[in-house]
Amino acid sequence: xxxxxxxxxxxxxxxxxxxxxxxxxxxxxxxxxxxxxxxxxxxxxxxxxxxxxxxxxxxxxxxxxxxxxxxxxxxxxxxxxxxxxxxxxxxxxxxxxxxxxxxxxxxxxxxxxxxxxxxxxxxxxxxxxxxxxxxxxxxxxxxxxxxxxxxxxxxxxxxxxxxxxxxxxxxxxxxxxxxxxxxxxxxxxxxxxxxxxxxxxxxxxxxxxxxxxxxxxxxxxxxxxxxxxxxxxxxxxxxxxxxxxxxxxxxxxxxxxxxxxxxxxxxxxxxxxxxxxxxxxxxxxxxxxxxxxxxxxxxxxxxxxxxxxxxxxxxxxxxxxxxxxxxxxxxxxxxxxxxxxxxxxxxxxxxxxxxxxxxxxxxxxxxxxxxxxxxxxxxxxxxxxxxxxxxxxxxxxxxxxxxxxxxxxxxxxxxxxxxxxxxxxxxxxxxxxxxxxxxxxxxxxxxxxxxxxxxxxxxxxxxxxxxxxxxxxxxxxxxxxxxxxxxxxxxxxxxxxxxxxxxxxxxxxxxxxxxxxxxxxxxxxxxxxxxxxxxxxxxxxxxxxxxxxxxxxxxxxxxxxxxxxxxxxxxxxxxxxxxxxxxxxxxxxxxxxxxxxxxxxxxxxxxxxxxxxxxxxxxxxxxxxxxxxxxxxxxxxxxxxxxxxxxxxxxxxxxxxxxxxxxxxxxxxxxxxxxxxxx
Numbered sequence: 075x076x077x078x079x080x081x082x083x084x085x086x087x088x089x090x091x092x093x094x095x096x097x098x099x100x101x102x103x104x105x106x107x108x109x110x111x112x113x114x115x116x117x118x119x120x121x122x123x124x125x126x127x128x129x130x131x132x133x134x135x136x137x138x139x140x141x142x143x144x145x146x147x148x149x150x151x152x153x154x155x156x157x158x159x160x161x162x163x164x165x166x167x168x169x170x171x172x173x174x175x176x177x178x179x180x181x182x183x184x185x186x187x188x189x190x191x192x193x194x195x196x197x198x199x200x201x202x203x204x205x206x207x208x209x210x211x212x213x214x215x216x217x218x219x220x221x222x223x224x225x226x227x228x229x230x231x232x233x234x235x236x237x238x239x240x241x242x243x244x245x246x247x248x249x250x251x252x253x254x255x256x257x258x259x260x261x262x263x264x265x266x267x268x269x270x271x272x273x274x275x276x277x278x279x280x281x282x283x284x285x286x287x288x289x290x291x292x293x294x295x296x297x298x299x300x301x302x303x304x305x306x307x308x309x310x311x312x313x314x315x316x317x318x319x320x321x322x323x324x325x326x327x328x329x330x331x332x333x334x335x336x337x338x339x340x341x342x343x344x345x346x347x348x349x350x351x352x353x354x355x356x357x358x359x360x361x362x363x364x365x366x367x368x369x370x371x372x373x374x375x376x377x378x379x380x381x382x383x384x385x386x387x388x389x390x391x392x393x394x395x396x397x398x399x400x401x402x403x404x405x406x407x408x409x410x411x412x413x414x415x416x417x418x419x420x421x422x423x424x425x426x427x428x429x430x431x432x433x434x435x436x437x438x439x440x441x442x443x444x445x446x447x448x449x450x451x452x453x454x455x456x457x458x459x460x461x462x463x464x465x466x467x468x469x470x471x472x473x474x475x476x477x478x479x480x481x482x483x484x485x486x487x488x489x490x491x492x493x494x495x496x497x498x499x500x501x502x503x504x505x506x507x508x509x510x511x512x513x514x515x516x517x518x519x520x521x522x523x524x525x526x527x528x529x530x531x532x533x534x535x536x537x538x539x540x541x542x543x544x545x546x547x548x549x550x551x552x553x554x555x556x557x558x559x560x561x562x563x564x565x566x567x568x569x570x571x572x573x574x575x576x577x578x579x580x581x582x583x584x585x586x587x588x589x590x591x592x593x594x595x596x597x598x599x600x601x602x603x604x605x606x607x608x609x610x611x612x613x614x615x616x617x618x619x620x621x622x623x624x625x626x627x628x629x630x631x632x633x634x635x636x637x638x639x640x641x642x643x644x645x646x647x648x649x650x651x652x653x654x655x656x657x658x659x660x661x662x663x664x665x666x667x668x669x670x671x672x673x674x675x676x677x678x679x680x681x682x683x684x685x686x687x688x689x690x691x692x693x694x695x696x697x698x699x700x701x702x703x704x705x706x707x708x709x710x711x712x713x714x715x716x717x718x719x720x721x722x723x724x725x726x727x728x729x730x731x732x733x734x735x736x737x738x739x740x741x742x743x744x745x746x747x748x749x750x751x752x753x
Contacts (some may be wrong), residue, residue, distance in 0.1 A: 076234055076235050076236060076297045077235045077236060077238075077239070077294050077297050077298065078297060078327055078330075079297070079327025079328055079330060080238055080294075080297065080331055081233070081235035081248070082327075082328070083239070083327070083328050083331045084235075084238055084273065084278065085248070085250070086328070087281075088251075088271065090277060090281055091253070091254075091273055091278050091281070092271040092272060092273055092274065092277075093245075093271070093272050093274055093278050094269070094270075094271060094272075094276075095229075095247070095269070095270045095271065095272050096258075096260070096267040096268075096269065096270075097144065097146060097229075097247070097252075097267055097268045097269075097270045097575075098144040098145055098146060098265065098266065098267040099144075099145045099146075100145075100147070100228055100267070101146075101147045101148075101149060101226050101228040101590045102146055102147070102148055102149070102228055102229055102230075102231055102247075103149050103151060103219050103222055103223040103226070103228060103229070103230050103231070104148050104149065104150045104151065104230075104231045104232070105151065105215065105230065105231065105232030105233070105237075106150040106151055106152035106153075106197070106208065107152060107153045107215070108216075108231075108232040108233040108234055108249060109137075109150070109231070109232075109249065110134070110189075110193060110194065110197040111189060111428060112233060112249045112250075113130070113133050113134055113137060114130060114185045114190070114193055115189075115191055117129075117130075117133045119133070120603055120648065120649045121180060121186070121187070121188060121190070121432070121434070122180050122183075122432055122606065122608055122611070122647030122648075123127065123608070123649045123651070123652045124190055124191070124431060124432060124613065124616055124617060124620060124646075124648035124652075125190025125191065125192065125193065125620075125646065125647075126599075126647045126648055126649050127192065127193075127196045127642060127643055127644065127645070127646055127647065127651075128569060128596075128643060128644045128647050129647070130190075130193065130196060130197075131196060131643040131644070134197060134200045134201075135200060135204065137254055138204050140254040140255070140257055141254070141268070142263075143257060143266045144257065144266045144267050144268050145265075146268070147207075148206055148207070149204060149207050149208070149209075149222070149381075149385060150201060150207070150208035150209075150210060151208070151209055151211060151215045151218060151219045151222070151381065152194075152198075152209070152210040152211065152215060152411065153210075153211060153213070153214055153215045153293075153415065154210050154212045154214075154215070154327045154408060154415050154418060154561070155213055155215050155415040155416075155417075155418035155419045155422060155423070156213060156419055156423060156425075156698075157214060158213065158394055158398075158422060158423070159215050160423055160425065162214075163425075166427060167201040167480060169489060169724055170427060170429075170430070170480060170482075170487050171486065171487055173188055173429065173430050174430045174435075174482055174485055174486070174487070175485065176188050177430045177431060177432050177433065177435075178435050178485055180432045180608075181432050181433065181434070181435065181608060181610060181613065182608075183606065183607075183608065188428075188430070188431070188432060188677065190431070190432055190608055190620075190648070191429060191617075191620045191621065191624055192620060192623070192624055192627075192642055192646075194414075195414075195624075195627060195642050196622060196642045196643050199467070199641065199642055199643055201411075201641075202554065207385055208411065209384050209385070209409055209410075209411075210408055210409055210410070210411040210417070210646055211379070211381075211392075211409075212392045212394050212395050212405075212408065212409075213394060214373075215373075216234065216236055216237070216240075216373070217375065217376060217377035218377050218379045219232075219237075219383050220237070220240045220242060220376055220377075220381060221241055221376040221377050221379060221380070221381070222380075222381040223243070223244065224242065224243050224376065225380075226382070227243050227244050228244050229242070229244045229245050229247050229272060229326075229416075230242055230245075230246050230247065231244065231247050231249060231250065231252060231254075232246065232248070232255055232262060233248055233249040233250065233549065234245075236294070236374070237273070238273055238275070238278065238290075239290045239291060239293070239294045239374050241275060241287055241375060241524040242275070244272075245272035245273060245274065245275075246272065247270045247271065247272050247273075247316055248271065248273065251270055251271035252268065252270045252271075253268060253269040254268050256268075275287060275290075282335045282336060282338075282456055283336075283339040283340075283341045285335065285338060285339035286341075286344075288340060288344050289338045289341065289343070289344050289347060290341060290374070291344065291369070291371040291373075291374035291375075292338065292344045292347055292348060292351075292371060293335060293338055294371075294374060295367050295370040295371055296310075296311070296334055296367075297330060297331060297334055299338050303753075309354075309355070310351055310355060311330070311334075311352045313334075313354045314337055314354065318635070322600050324656075326618075327642055329636070339725045344371070344696075348364065348367065348368075351367075352364055359546075360377075360695060366413050370467070371420065378393050379391070379392055379393070379410070382410075384409060384630060385696070388408070389406065389632075390409065392405070398420070398422060400422075401504055401505045404417075404421075404504065407631070410613060412631055413628075413631055413632065414628050414631070415627055417455065417628060417631075417632060418581045420451065420452055420455055420456075420477050421455045421456070423480040424456070424476070424477050424478060424692065425449075425477065425479075425480070426477060426478075426479050426480070427479075427480040428441040428479055428480065428481045428482070428621075430482045431617040431621075432608070432610060432613060432617070433610075433613055433614045433617040434610040434613065434614040435482075435484060435485050436484070437614055438483075438552070439481050439482040439483065440614060440617035440618045440620075440621045441481060441621045442477075442481075442552065443547065443552055443553060443618045443621060443622060444618075444621045444624070444625040445492060445628060446495075446522070447522055447523075447546075447622065447625040447626060448477075448479075448492065448516075448523045448625055449492060449493065449494060449495045449504055450495055450497075450579060450631050451492075451497070451625065451628060451632060452475070452476075452492065452494035453475070453479045453494040453495040453496065453497045453501075453502065454497065454501065454504065454507065454632055454633075455494070455632075456475045456477070456494045457475060457494065457496060457497050465658045466661050475493060475494040475496070476491050476492060476493045477491075477492055477494065477495060478490070478491060478492075479491075479492050493679075499753070500514070501514075504621075507632075507633070507634075512636055514627035515633040515634065515636040516633075516636035516637065518633060518636075518638050519542075519544065519626075519629060519630060519633055522546075522626075522629065523543065523545060523546040523626065524545075524546060524549060524688075525542045525545045525546065525688070529545070529684045529687055530542060530637075530684065531578060531679040532683075532684070533637045533680055533681060534571065534677070534686060536638060536640055536641055537558070537570075537571075537640065537645075537681065538568065538637050538638065538640075539626060539627070539630060539637045539638070539678060540567060540623060540640050541620045541638070541641045541681055541684050541685065542617065542637065543566075543619070543623045543626045544560075544563065544681075544685050545684065545685055545687075545688035546622055546626070546688075547558070547618065547619050547622045548685060548688050548690070548693075549688050550606050550618075551620050551690075552618070553615055553619075554611070554615060554692065555615050555693070556612075556615075557693055557694060558655050558658040558659050559612065559615050559616070559655060560682075560685060560689070560693070561658055561664050561682075562652075562655045563616070563619065563646075563651060563657060564652050564678055564681045564682055564685070565574055565595075565651075565654050565664065565668075565678065566645075566646060566647055566651040567646070567681065568591070568643045568647060568674050568677065568678060569592075569595065569645075569647060569650070570586045570641055570644035571672070571673075571674065571677060572591060572592050572595075572644075572674060573592075573644060575588035575671075575673060577647075580705065587670050587671035587672065587673070587674070588661070588671050588673070588674065590670040590671065591667070591668070591670050591671040591674055594667065594670070595650055595654075598650060598653040598654055598657055599647065599649045599650045599653055599716075601653055602649045602652050602653030602656065603649055604649070605653075605656070608652075609652070609655070612652060612655055613652070616648065616651060616652075620646070623645075623646075627639070627642070650727060669704045
């Protein structure tokens with residue numbers, strides 16, 4: 075949620091509405107979504123190249139170390155899936171369009187703020203490593219955050235203007251006034267504190283003729299938040315003659331904020347004010363508008379969820395999920411952040427949003443390459459799942475097992491219908507999915523990726539899933555990966571192992587070699603940062619790889635990790651990988667780079683050998699010969715078990731047969747997919 079113009083307005087009146095704090099020795103409730111966006115966008119991180127997750131990891135660690143130094147005990151609360159009613163869908167689509175425009179701006183060298191695709195997963199992994207307490211709510215987190223903060227009488231840290239509307243006992247601290255990089259000591263002591271500002275709702279209401287705090291939710295919905303954007307409300311605002319003045323967007327929004335608050339301050343309570351609002355509207359619209367406004371105002375009440383139960387006992391009751399009859403293990407995994415909100419949206423709403431990256435807008439969106447993985451996820455979630463009887467999409471007639479995907483098409487969005495894959499009977503009961511033996515869950519994962527288990531044996535456990543993903547990625551012709559892309563990607567994966575080799579606890583030759591290679595990687599990364607020339611085709615190839623990785627991580631989590639979850643904090647550095655591509659295309663060779671660190675060279679060779687088994691043969695031909703080779707090369711049969719390239723699309727129909735799972739051929743592809751539906 076968010077109220078247009080409110081945050082910038084109150085910050086322009088900082089001296090009136092805020093008090094200064096020296097924050098220490100306290101609990102604090104942190105809006106996780108707001109925090110990881112703030113740290114991503116305000117830490118001088120490179121966003122053009124698809125994400126430097128190791129650098130982001132370092133920033134998150136520094137943030138929480140500052141809190142620990144001041145004896146501040148953080149509790150992070152993350153948003154979950156979308157509201158069951160899906161009433162925020164219009165706003166989400168608008169934001170998706172805005173992200174596409176920002177991603178396009180970044181792709182051509184302009185400015186913009188687009189979170190890298192895996193930023194949320196990386197953030198959660200850092201929280202786990204630092205042992206920071208966190209919970210993922212079932213849907214929007216704001217009300218649950220307020221309820222917990224008031225229960226513990228501690229402040230809320232966020233950047234969401236909605237927290238100016240809630241009546242918080244210990245106040246709301248905006249992130250842009252939270253000076254965690256500027257710790258001070260209390261005079262005469264060794265005790266650290268973080269300078270912060272705290273919004274005072276009493277001072278805010280006092281400024282507007284001591285208005286009743288209970289009127290603020292009505293102000294929020296009239297001013298316009300993520301749930302309300304009615305033309306009929308605009309008609310009301312024009313009739314009460316709000317002041318007009320400034321021509322800038324910020325100026326107009328501030329005039330609306332001031333005008334509405336001054337108007338509302340004349341009423342004693344929200345009932346009286348709402349009745350007056352409705353009198354400005356045509357009679358035929360009043361009941362519907364009243365119902366919608368009242369429903370939206372409830373978003374600013376405290377919730378019935380007791381997150382303190384989760385932090386104290388590891389579980390809590392969520393009323394919104396009770397009527398859905400979801401398996402208990404799913405609810406627990408969602409609360410612990412072990413399943414993504416993508417999973418709950420697909421399961422409950424049968425609708426997902428595929429987030430745009432800094433990619434080539436002229437090409438099909440990068441998520442297309444991972445569609446067959448998503449179809450397996452949808453198959454696990456939706457096959458033989460009759461229990462969601464109270465959801466809005468359920469009707470008496472049988473529904474196709476399909477999910478609506480909101481995706482980028484050029485520089486706009488489109489909704490496509492993607493069918494779930496029919497799975498074998500023992501894989502299609504969500505209640506019993508965790509009862510499947512490990513080997514069956516692993517088989518399901520690897521068959522989805524068309525990867526044999528034996529090729530992963532020489533790979534360290536932490537890198538098996540990324541390598542399996544890379545094998546899947548290479549098997550799809552749409553990836554258009556070249557040899558230097560593969561080499562740069564694998565070299566980038568060495569960052570994590572190098573970080574472990576050059577541990578301060580070890581002093582030997584290995585450490586020196588690792589340090590030298592690490593230093594060389596640092597040089598390459600810095601040159602790429604300075605160059606800032608994005609190769610769009612290269613960016614698109616790596617965006618496709620990240621899309622594959624994201625969905626395989628989700629599938630692996632849904633199957634309770636048959637492959638160890640990779641350390642996403644150091645598996646990909648976009649700036650380094652793009653820089654390595656430039657170096658490899660110019661003159662540097664992999665052998666030259668790795669000669670300084672034998673351990674890294676050996677690991678690279680294991681990873682490269684695994685991927686080579688799944689790559690198109692022309693990938694390894696000398697430059698200039700691949701086209702002629704393609705002309706002579708026969709299309710491999712999709713029925714040949716040795717064939718790893720040239721399959722029609724990567725879509726599969728799972729059914730009992732000779733190999734238990736068979737490939738979907740071009741001839742019957744149409745039977746298993748729906749044509750896209752435009753909005």
